[in-house]
Amino acid sequence: MKQASFRVLLTKSRLEKGLLAISRKFRSLFPPSAQKVTVFFDDESKPYQKPYTPFEAATRESRIYSLRKWFLKHKATVGDWVEVIVEKAGYRLIFRKRSEEEVRYRNELQEAETEEQATNALRKLAQTQKRSLREAAIKELRRLSKRTWERKRIVVTPGERYEVVPASLRALLKTVYEGHCQICGFTFRKRNGEPYFEVHHVDPEGGHQPQNLLVLCANCHAQMEHADVFVERDAQGWVVAVTINGERRPVYQALIKSLPTSLMLLALWSFLTLYYHATSHRI
Numbered sequence: 001m002k003q004a005s006f007r008v009l010l011t012k013s014r015l016e017k018g019l020l021a022i023s024r025k026f027r028s029l030f031p032p033s034a035q036k037v038t039v040f041f042d043d044e045s046k047p048y049q050k051p052y053t054p055f056e057a058a059t060r061e062s063r064i065y066s067l068r069k070w071f072l073k074h075k076a077t078v079g080d081w082v083e084v085i086v087e088k089a090g091y092r093l094i095f096r097k098r099s100e101e102e103v104r105y106r107n108e109l110q111e112a113e114t115e116e117q118a119t120n121a122l123r124k125l126a127q128t129q130k131r132s133l134r135e136a137a138i139k140e141l142r143r144l145s146k147r148t149w150e151r152k153r154i155v156v157t158p159g160e161r162y163e164v165v166p167a168s169l170r171a172l173l174k175t176v177y178e179g180h181c182q183i184c185g186f187t188f189r190k191r192n193g194e195p196y197f198e199v200h201h202v203d204p205e206g207g208h209q210p211q212n213l214l215v216l217c218a219n220c221h222a223q224m225e226h227a228d229v230f231v232e233r234d235a236q237g238w239v240v241a242v243t244i245n246g247e248r249r250p251v252y253q254a255l256i257k258s259l260p261t262s263l264m265l266l267a268l269w270s271f272l273t274l275y276y277h278a279t280s281h282r283i
């Protein structure tokens with residue numbers, strides 16, 4: 001028999017009730033009627049008999065009960081996970097702390113050799129964090145930008161303007177910008193359906209530090225390499241504008257938290273709406 005495994009996220013109400021709720025898509029892995037099922041905890045070999053109820057219209061889930069002691073032992077909190085492995089002799093429940101999960105997938109992302117592996121790791125990280133893929137990628141790039149990066153000269157030949165960047169960073173940048181040039185917004189789909197983009201190292205000696213990378217189209221990239229360029233950065237080191245041969249172009253940075261600006265715009269918008277209503281009523 002092929003071993004099946006899946007993961008269940010712990011929520012507040014399930015923790016309080018001391019039960020594990022299994023979604024309907026896994027119901028075929030469980031008995032069709034209420035009974036006791038054999039459960040093994042973590043790496044223990046001792047079996048326990050635990051009450052179980054199958055999927056019902058009322059609860060919309062299958063349930064394994066009487067797990068409170070085990071939750072307490074692990075100081076379970078909302079956001080932790082239980083890995084359920086269907087073994088021949090019963091169900092093995094492995095407790096996974098949310099932070100452990102994050103570390104695991106973050107390492108997987110870091111060590112990915114291909115972009116596909118990196119994207120898979122990012123997907124699992126996003127799921128653990130209960131974030132969208134793009135939000136998780138932005139968070140990860142922010143985290144990486146605070147790390148100390150090795151300063152090294154990146155020598156790029158035209159054929160490998162993309163491949164020279166580690167797979168993890170390529171996957172993160174692709175997820176965040178979807179291939180769109182941070183200067184002009186242009187991208188196009190390649191024959192394989194992937195967006196085309198190049199990665200520019202603003203300071204050729206600056207290494208792969210996220211603040212030193214820009215997602216660019218081939219045209220803007222060539223200008224950054226060959227034209228007369230002046231770069232403006234904010235206090236955190238993010239490039240906010242470039243002046244190419246005397247023409248200033250703002251640079252889109254998805255990672256800059258622009259809360260003050262949006263608050264200002266919101267205030268302006270509210271003022272204009274009020275002003276509009278006030279004046280239109282008068283007429």
Ligand SMILES: [Zn+2]
Nearest residue numbers: 181184217220
């Ligand atoms: Zn461009």
